[in-house]
Amino acid sequence: MSGVPVLPERIETERLVLRRWSLADADDVLAYAADPEWSRFLPVPKPYERRHAEEAVAGWVLEDWSTHPDWAIEVAGRASGGINLRLNHQQRNAEMGYALARRHWGRGYMTEAARAVIDAAFASLPDLARIQAGANARNTASIRVMEKLGMTHEGTIRHAPRGSEPHANESGVIYAILRDEWSPITG
Ligand SMILES: CC(C)(COP(=O)(O)OP(=O)(O)OC[C@H]1O[C@@H](n2cnc3c(N)ncnc32)[C@H](O)[C@@H]1OP(=O)(O)O)[C@@H](O)C(=O)NCCC(=O)NCCS
DSSP: OTTOOOOOEEESSSEEEEEEGGGHHHHOOOOOOOOOOTTTSSSOOOOOOHHOOOHHHHHHSSSSSTOOOEEEETTTTTEEEEEEEEOOOOOOOEEEEEEGGGGGGTHHHHHHHHHHHHHHHHHHTTTTOOOEEETTTTTTHHHHEEEEEEEEEEETTTTOSSTTTTSSSSSSEEEEEEGGGGSSSOO
């Protein structure tokens, strides 16, 4: 729709490139998504096969960028994860989701990617009031990322509707940051 501000399709950070998904990324996605430790808290098919990677990437490529921007995270030129926003322009809210290949965990990459996405979202969308994210209450790494971003724990959802076993009846946590609480990386 014309007149709706959109987020940049390519964002460069100190160590990462965030860019639109391409169908050619399916091999890279399969390489990390078939790892059961990677998908421990994610509602993805198990076992994760080539067709799942191809379907997922095709879905991300086809998404409407104005409401569902979804970036591949490139580490050293390879698609090594993804980060996305679900924008609700009417409610002035965005929900962020992310996942990174296990071989890259623990180096601050997702915090770096998420900071850049939050920065771009607040800069590009003047009406956006808040960005939230959710995680399984046992997903310590994801919760730590949200804390490092300066997000506030807003609540715990019991029997979180994750949509997939084996975590369908577990608790989920919701964190969020408001525009006024965000300190831009630049400017
Ligand atoms: C969650 C995830 C994206 C984090 O990515 P990452 O690049 O490793 O994150 P960062 O390095 O920026 O930060 C991770 C933090 O969690 C901490 N952490 C990781 N595992 C932990 C654990 N089991 N217990 C306590 N802290 C843990 C790290 O030490 C780090 O904190 P620190 O910087 O204070 O030391 C990654 O683990 C992932 O992709 N997991 C699988 C998919 C997933 O669960 N996605 C989120 C769904 S809500």
